[in-house]
Amino acid sequence: MVMALHSRLSQRAHAPELLERANLVKTLQLTDLCLFTEARYTRNPAMADCFAPFQDHPTALEHFPSGSFVTPPTMRVHEHSP
């Protein structure tokens, strides 16, 4: 009960900050959250290729720890690599 109340109150209290962040996303035309900065495909997973972790060279192995958290982008409607 206390958790639910705290959650509701926090959501209300954090609403202006959330709006501020959303405005920043709009102004800077951002596409990703800044969660993992160690590799391109973990910094911007939405913009990465589906094969991103293995793109550096043939038989390249995924070696960034955050790569084990970040799943490849979901199958895109117009995904192709000319």
Place this chain on the structure above:
Amino acid sequence: MNTPLNRHGNILDFAISSLLRRRSKNFSLLVVYTLIVFVIASLIFFVQAMKREAGLLLKEAPDLVVQRMIAGRHDLIPDRYKEQIGAIRGVTAVTPRLWGYYYDQVFGANYTLLVPEQKLVEPGSILIGPGVARNQRIQVSDMLTLKTSSNAPLLLTVQGIYPSSSELISSDLIVLSAEDFQAMFNLPAGYATDLAVTVANPQEQTTIAAKIAEQFPDTRPILKSEILRTYDALFEWRGGMMVVILFVAVLSFIIFAWDKATGLSAEERKEIGILKSIGWETSDVLLLKFWEGIVISLTAFLVGVVLAYGHVFLFSATLFEPALKGWSVMYPHFKLTPVIDVYQLTILFALTVLPYTAASIIPAWLAATVPPDAAMRS
């Protein structure tokens, strides 16, 4: 008055005093149990809050991002694509985006350099994310030196730092002018990193993306819905480390419940024998073990969930930080807005409290069916 409620109350009293008699054993049991619930609940809270945050923030992302692909890799896109895409019916605006990455050799950090659509900074000035300020130990009006692609130093004055509340999106950002971006990377004239496309009717986004892909076969349009889906799937329970953490926690719980289910201690068996010899029915013994199981598992569940809530929402999931940080030097210090997913917590409850309670009843039932004298002698 001997009502069923009184009977349960009396058995619960006896169960608690019985648990307190074996204080050290039950306390260690409670600690392990709480720890398992804590890990799983922390994961649930973290993932749900992150998904919610991503969903709310990335609703403001560009409707469509068009990337150019060469030899299977993302490449710079010529400005002439802008006019042609802008001419497609339903497209309101096409904005070339200039952005890239910069690796700071001194601090070993990766920054994202970005030119805003509207002019927010003059040449020579920058806006930086709180992570960059922390990493570089700089403040407003300080100078930041970046190395250009020709190895020349580029001096930039910090005009402002984004608030720490925006760290989840701006931590590693360096917002600079188009002139400074050009000086940094020496891009060929008339090229951008990608194009942000605004579509008047959200329902037409897929059709317009299809038209772009048809007219420009060397491009890859990424829809806003695909960006949102990527983040929805990012912390999917099936994904990498998540499944490892879940697997380990569930396995520990199974071992733990199995240990409980496979037998009672000699002392507990003797206690059941004594209870039976003084007139307790088998159903009473089972009720006693049921209440003992409920007291332990419910306490562990409630304490574990409350601790997990505090860990994720008050202490920013500090225990997950080393794993999430990986090898990156910068990790955003963000506070997540609390979200409680009743459905997920109910599943956690069903997966932890119920099996444990059932596991504690089965051996008691086996012991309670043995004649009291045999149980006391064992």
